[in-house]
Amino acid sequence: METTLREVIKQITFKHLKKFKGQVFGQNLTGVGWVAGTLPKLYEKDGVIELPMADVANGGMVTGAALVGRRPFYIIRYQGYNWLNCIFIVNYACKSKEIWNKPAPMFIRGLSSEGGLGPVSTSSHISIFYKMPGIKIYSPMTKNEYTKTYKKFMKSDDVFYVSEHRKSYENKIELKNSLKKNLDIILMPISVTRFEAEKAKNYLNKNGYKVGIIHLYELKPFVLKKKWISMIKSSKYGVLMTDNDYVDGIIRTLAHKINEQTNKKVYVLGLKDKSAGYTRETSNFPPSALEIITKIKKIKAKKRL
């Protein structure tokens, strides 16, 4: 049976603990479902450390573990808690190498949900990390992407933020870019919206549109490849980016970077600028395939006018 992303994360974590004597920190690690089944069933003697319910302090304590070279994994079970956990990570761990020549490499696993969890925990919150110097941010949705990200971490002495999505854990397939010259529009989805963007692309291409896709998972540093620039420049309407963080977050920053390098219009679809409740009617969901399709149809219609 083909393995899932969940299984790959579990294997990587096991290797990190056993082979590299690393540590895994977090809250409720061993208690509820072993982090959606991504954590091997190990305990403190193996390096799996249950932290107290003190999120702000915990970010600092893991920074301390990183400063003494234990290359900790730090699991934040809901990205909403990034707001509490990020303080000492972004203000100390990320700056420590540059200011004091003391790197604090850590691998932060931030788990995101996809709506329905209220005002804080419903979505991604990576934008608050994004603006700070000294951090690398990835959002791998496939097994190869996750493995590559971990390998990069082990060769690096930087802080890595790895934005995970519960919805991706069952994923078995690799998501591939689809690009050629003179497309109508190119989708550049981030994180869990990549799955819906794939659906939208397939639908539109069957219905007379020419839509390409560039799957983004290396978010910071963000590099726009030469081939991508050339394809975007040759496209009719530019780019549509999608994300599961708020629309005024990281996605607008990236859109601006793309616009600067291609001089093409870059549209964005993220979480709406509103607070989220818990029901289908009140929550704030990431853009669906239908919303992406509708947006592209509108872009095309507007251009024709």
Next chain:
Amino acid sequence: MSYKNYRLKTFEKASLCRNFENEVFKRVNEKIINFPVYLSAGQEYVPSSIAQIVKDKKQKPLIFGQHRGHSIYLSFGGNIIELIDELLGKKTGCTRGMGGSLSINSNKINMFGHEGLMGSNACMGVGACFSSAKPTIVFLGDASVEEDYVLASLSWAAKKELPILFVVEDNNYAVLTKKKDRRDWKAKDVAKAFKLESYDIDDQPKNIFSVLKKNLFKKPIFINVNTKRLFWHSGAGVDEEVKGDRLTVEKKFLGKKAEKIHRNIKKKIENLWKQRLEK
């Protein structure tokens, strides 16, 4: 080492710190140093006493200080010239000119720089101590011990029985707001509630010696040391005249030998500053 010898050695360290800070005071007033400076004059007996005990025990702990850290750096053997250079913003400084006064660091003495968020060093010190199992000292102030994340760190250090020493240099002020206007609890009582061995003492070296000689780095210990800040919270100025300055009291007690040590160190520090300023 006899207590008498310990007292004299501690004085020597404290004298180094005081003379250094007096020179920094001058350079701030002369506007040679133009960024915020946090002078530790008056409080130097806290790190000096602890550093001497640690030295006698032949330990090399991880040290997590805060903004008022010059005396910590010097007491534990940080390079004086590199600290002068740091305060002059030179690349040869202990933090390559990036640290200013607040964020000083030294790999040689295992001192970790501070980023400016008060009390963050308690969390990092606890994490570093837990993950390395190395003896660790965290220096806090009476204000930073009020931060919620400091309390959480004390709790976890107690739970994990870490070889860590928490030191509160209690000068009674958060900038200029007195403790009595900020809280109705004693740090020692809170630490005790977390099941830490805890003390509330003044900065006489005898007191510090007596509470640390037995269990230092054998279990987590918390000491709140009442001390006096001679100068402004930041910059070179005097808020009010301080009575009972520890260095003056000790110098008087130790007599001519101490006076001679103090004179010689003063001269040495003045010369070093002069040389570095001429470079």
